[in-house]
Amino acid sequence: DAKTTQPTSMDCAEGRAANLPCNHSTISGNEYVYWYRQIHSQGPQYIIHGLKNNETNEMASLIITEDRKSSTLILPHATLRDTAVYYCIVRVAGNAGNMLTFGGGTRLMVKP
Amino acid sequence: SQTIHQWPATLVQPVGSPLSLECTVEGTSNPNLYWYRQAAGRGLQLLFYSVGIGQISSEVPQNLSASRPQDRQFILSSKKLLLSDSGFYLCAWSPTRPSNQPQHFGDGTRLSIL
Numbered sequence: 001d002a003k004t005t006q007p008t009s010m011d012c013a014e015g016r017a018a019n020l021p022c023n024h025s026t027i028s029g030n031e032y033v034y035w036y037r038q039i040h041s042q043g044p045q046y047i048i049h050g051l052k053n054n055e056t057n058e059m060a061s062l063i064i065t066e067d068r069k070s071s072t073l074i075l076p077h078a079t080l081r082d083t084a085v086y087y088c089i090v091r092v093a094g095n096a097g098n099m100l101t102f103g104g105g106t107r108l109m110v111k112p
Numbered sequence: 113s114q115t116i117h118q119w120p121a122t123l124v125q126p127v128g129s130p131l132s133l134e135c136t137v138e139g140t141s142n143p144n145l146y147w148y149r150q151a152a153g154r155g156l157q158l159l160f161y162s163v164g165i166g167q168i169s170s171e172v173p174q175n176l177s178a179s180r181p182q183d184r185q186f187i188l189s190s191k192k193l194l195l196s197d198s199g200f201y202l203c204a205w206s207p208t209r210p211s212n213q214p215q216h217f218g219d220g221t222r223l224s225i226l
Contacts, residue, residue, distance in 0.1 A: 042220065044202070
């Protein structure tokens with residue numbers, strides 16, 4: 001699976017949009033981009049995933065560049081409960097044995 | 113909707129004692145099931161995965177084992193725990209189809225070996 005690079009930490013004001021970038025310059029054509037977050041002492045929570053088109057759900061939006069070498073997770077109106085470590089993962093679909101490889105992630109701190 | 117349950121939430125066990133962690137999924141059938149371990153401040157390590165009843169694949173050789181006695185039940189076991197078995201154990205599930213669907217995690221079991 002392709003390696004990802006994320007900033008170590010970011011701050012965001014409550015109520016503002018949080019934009020979390022991820023670089024995956026070696027991504028292959030059959031690799032999806034997945035985003036998870038983990039709040040301390042809890043299991044990772046799935047947020048969103050995509051292949052090449054932008055995606056939106058009730059939690060967030062995912063913007064993938066045309067060359068697919070980077071993506072941005074957008075939390076449109078961050079709340080204090082969005083404070084967590086956010087992980088960007090690229091993974092080939094189709095093989096149940098493909099583990100999720102979590103890198104260091106971005107520690108997002110939402111401040112009042 | 114689908115839910116995943118893991119228990120216990122925390123566990124303190126002496127070295128050499130046995131282990132049994134249980135995970136069940138509701139609201140779906142024939143899911144892929146996974147056991148991961150997360151060491152403090154580090155990423156996830158896939159321990160076992162299962163694509164069906166009685167079908168277990170091991171990713172890392174160790175003194176742990178897994179079983180899937182029922183379609184939506186996944187059990188992690190050990191006959192004799194080691195100090196190095198301490199960690200945060202996570203169960204996850206994913207649909208079999210389509211293959212790009214994400215894995216969904218339980219709340220985890222924090223295991224401390226004394």
